Amino acid sequence: MSGRPDAPAEAAVRDAHSRRSETRRVGGWAEHHRWSAAASLRRLLGRPFGTLMTVTVIGLALALPLAFYLMLGNVQRMGDAMGQRQAVSVFLKPGQSEAVAQLLAKDIGERADVAGVVVKTPQQGMDELAAMQGFSGALHALDDNPLPYVLQVMPKDALDAGAVQDLVTALREQRGVDMVQDSGSWRQRLDALLGLGNRIVAVLALLLSLAAVLVVGNTVRVDIAGRVDEIGVLMLVGASRPFVRRPYLYAGIWYGLFGGVVASLVAVAIELSLVAPVERLSAAYAGKLSIGGLPLWLLLATPVAAALLGWVGARLVSAWQLRRVA
Secondary structure, three states: OOOOOOHHHHHHHHHHHHHHHHHHHHHHHHHHHHHHHHHHHHHHHHOHHHHHHHHHHHHHHHHHHHHHHHHHHHHHHHHHHOOOOOOEEEEEOOOOOHHHHHHHHHHHHOOOOEEEEEEEOHHHHHHHHHHOOOOHHHHHOOOOOOOOOEEEEEEOOOOOHHHHHHHHHHHHOOOOEEEEEEOOHHHHHHHHHHHHHHHHHHHHHHHHHHHHHHHHHHHHHHHHHOOHHHHHHHHHOOOOHHHHHHHHHHHHHHHHHHHHHHHHHHHHHHHHHOHHHHHHHHHHOOOOOOOOOOOHHHHHHHHHHHHHHHHHHHHHHHHHHHHHHO
16 A cells, blocks of 8 residues: 555545635635725725716716606607597588487497597587687577587597598598598607607717716726826736726726716706696696606616716726736
């Protein structure tokens, strides 16, 4: 017996040593991340004026698309409050009887593209005109009621503009119909404007996000340029580029995170400033209108997205700067 350990024992020792080395390596990596995050935050707080300027610029840039999104959302709500799709008014020819109006309303209501039909009698039309200021005196001078029966046809909500136009054309061809008035065209124009507005907001958000990346990148570039000698010494003693770059990446994350918080706070401030004007506008529409704020998930996601943008800006610029230093 030679007393030499057998092969399985040697393998177990090597595995245990490898696991301890890996544990120490991961522990050192995590420790450096914690140190880098804390050191970069202390560095930012050590120059409060410059940090505040950078964070404010990022926050205002990111608050602009949030403000436009808020505005478009409330315009959409106003349109919904005043009617998702206005009724199509079908005026029957004068002299038509109530039985004819009810029969025509039943036939139209059975169409697949119609949600409902309401018959408005001539007397109801006269009462509505009498309620309007300036009309009551003139109506009393009339011997007979000249108003016809009117059918208020509500199209299905799922219909697009082309389908509604086809419905209007079909209603004009009905017997006994004198005129068809499509009062929902304003909504189609509003939807088109909202679609354009949403596209503009998306482009604006993209451009301002790029601006935030450039602001963070330039700030990190200036910081690296001011610490060239320190970085050079670290690289001479064997520090890797990821090791040297890590504090600057965390600086970019902090800049973006704080800028995103500022953007969310500015958006909330804009919401609060609109409460009083919207209440006055809502009173003019009998309480049908109400302000809609930005969703909570968007306000919470903005700082996270801004932190990611800050990391991207710091990552790109620090990699380029460190190549120059090396």
